[in-house]
Amino acid sequence: MEPGRVPNESGETIEPPYLSVIVPAFNEANRITKTLAIISAYLSRQTFASEVVVVVDGPSDATLDRVRDAAREHQNIRWIARDENRGKGYSVREGMLESRGTVRLFTDADNSTDIAHFDAMRHLFDAGCDLVIASRNPKDAAGALQTVPQPVLKRILGNFGNLFIQALAVPGIWDTQCGFKAFSAKTATEIFSRSLIDRWGFDIEALALSRALELKLGIVPAHWIDDPDTHVSPRTYLDVLAETVRIRWNLIRGVYDLPGADARNTLRTRRGDS
Numbered sequence: 458m459e460p461g462r463v464p465n466e467s468g469e470t471i472e473p474p475y476l477s478v479i480v481p482a483f484n485e486a487n488r489i490t491k492t493l494a495i496i497s498a499y500l501s502r503q504t505f506a507s508e509v510v511v512v513v514d515g516p517s518d519a520t521l522d523r524v525r526d527a528a529r530e531h532q533n534i535r536w537i538a539r540d541e542n543r544g545k546g547y548s549v550r551e552g553m554l555e556s557r558g559t560v561r562l563f564t565d566a567d568n569s570t571d572i573a574h575f576d577a578m579r580h581l582f583d584a585g586c587d588l589v590i591a592s593r594n595p596k597d598a599a600g601a602l603q604t605v606p607q608p609v610l611k612r613i614l615g616n617f618g619n620l621f622i623q624a625l626a627v628p629g630i631w632d633t634q635c636g637f638k639a640f641s642a643k644t645a646t647e648i649f650s651r652s653l654i655d656r657w658g659f660d661i662e663a664l665a666l667s668r669a670l671e672l673k674l675g676i677v678p679a680h681w682i683d684d685p686d687t688h689v690s691p692r693t694y695l696d697v698l699a700e701t702v703r704i705r706w707n708l709i710r711g712v713y714d715l716p717g718a719d720a721r722n723t724l725r726t727r728r729g730d731s
Contacts, residue, residue, distance in 0.1 A: 472506070473506075473557040473558060473559060473642075474505070474506040474507045474508045474533075474557060474558045474559070475505035475506055475507065475558060475559050475560060476500070476503075476505060476506075476507040476508075476558050476559070476560050476561075476562065476575070477507070477508050477509075477510055477552075477556035477557060477558030477560070477561045477562070478496055478500070478507065478508070478509045478510070478562050478563075478564060478572070479510050479511075479512065479549060479552030479553060479556055479561060479562065479563040479564075480492065480493070480496070480509065480510070480511045480512070480552075480563070480564060480565075480566055481512050481514060481545050481548035481549050481552065481563065481565075481566065482511055482512065482513050482514060482516070482520050482524065482548075482566045483514045483515070483516055483520070483542060483545075483566075484516045484517060484518045484520060485516070485518075485520045485523075485566040485567075486516070486518040486519040486520045486522070486523050488566055488567055488568070489511070489520055489523045489524060489527070489566050490523050490526065490527055491568070492566055492567070492568040493509065493511070493524070493527040493531065493534060494527070494530075494531070495568055495571070495572060496509055496564070496572045497509065497527075497531035497532070497533075497534070499572045499573055499575075500533070500572075501532075507533060507558070508533045508534075508535065508556065508557065508558065509531075509533060509534045509535070510535055510536070510537065510552045510555065510556045511524045511534065511535075511536040511537075512536070512537045512538075512548035512549070512551055512552045513536055513537065513538035513539070514539065514542050514543060514544070514545070514547070514548045515539055515540055515541045515542035515543065516542075521536070521538050524536050524538075537551060537552065537555060543655055544655035544656035544657075544659075545656060545657060545659065546652070546654045546655045546656050546657070546658065546659025546662070547655040547656075549563045549649075549659060550649045550652055550655075550659070553640065553645045553646075553648075553649040554645070554646070554649055554650065556645075558642065559641070559642055560579075560582055560639055560640070560641060560642070561639065561640050561641075561642060561645045562575060562578075562637070562638070562639035562640075563636070563637075563638060563639075564636060564637050565636035565637070569636065569681050569682050569683065570591050570635060570636060570637035570679050570680075570681050571680070574591050574637055574677060574679060574680075575639070577677040577678075578591075578639050578675070578677055581675035581677070582639070582641065582675075584675075585673060586673045586674065586675035587640070587641050587643075587644040587667070587672035587673045587674070588638065588639065588640045588641070588644050588648075588663075588667055588672060588673075588674055588675070589638070589639050589674070589675035589676070589677060590630075590635065590637070590638045590639075590664075590674070590675070590676055590677075591635050591637040591638070591676075591677050591678070591679035591681075592630075592631065592632040592635055592676050592677070592678065592679055593632050593635050593679045593681045594631035594632040595678070596631040597630060597631045597632055597676045597678075598676045598677055598678035598679075599678060600678035601632075601678035601679055601680075601681075602678070602679070602680050602681070603681050603682075603683065604680055604681065604682045618694050618697060618698055619631060619632070619633065621698055621701065622661055622697075622698075622701050625701050625702065625704075625705045626661050626662075626664070626665045626701050626704050626705055626708075627661060627664045627665050627668060630664060630676075632679075633660050633661050633664055634657075634660050634661075634697070635660075635679055635681065636660075637679060638660065638663070644667070644672055647666075647670055647672075648663050648666045648667060648670070649663070651666055651713045651714065651715075652666065653707065653712070653713075654700050654703070654704065656696060656700065657693050657696055657697045657700065658696070658697045658699075658700025658701060658703070658704065661697070661700070661701055661704055662700075662704050665704050665708065666713060666715075669708065669713065669715050670715065670716075
């Protein structure tokens, strides 16, 4: 593992930033420079302190070089890099537990959900939410929109998969997979210190754990743009369904060391449009 440019490398005590933005990155050499520039531009306009933590997940391209270049050009970018690919879930978990922000947001390297969506999230944290997610489905949040629709096959697989996911793990949430979710520091520790899924099903696990821990969830509408160069394939959907079964089985067996036998009760939900 290679950590890059830690802000407190001098050893002095530094007040933690309000927001940490975690960006998991596999083979993202063609997209990561633009995405980090957009994130940095947004953060530079804010009054709160922030950091960007890029988790470079064993790429076979020049992703790490591009991240290093971006860190020289923009402030408060650091990275964690490894030679072995471990998966998006592993990378997000590592970033959540290694970052220092009062609020910790992960966003995809393709920038399909623009960083400016955090504007709508922030007031929900102020209102007491423990975690806030973006959704591409108007059943979750009025105004949600997929600006460029996904291909028909991906939509069919996604709709079927969501019904399966709701039945087994997180009923009532119509979009579990949007790559834009934020957690308070305490919530990030509670969830990601327990999580076990290393790849695509980690979103479902995080939401299932938030319900089991009786945390307060907020949802904001996403204006989402599909990227044709996504790493998601039809096989990915099948893997997610298999991981959903594993999550359900882990809950039944008590693998997550949850407080209380009746911890899987109603999730209090506050909508981003309310």
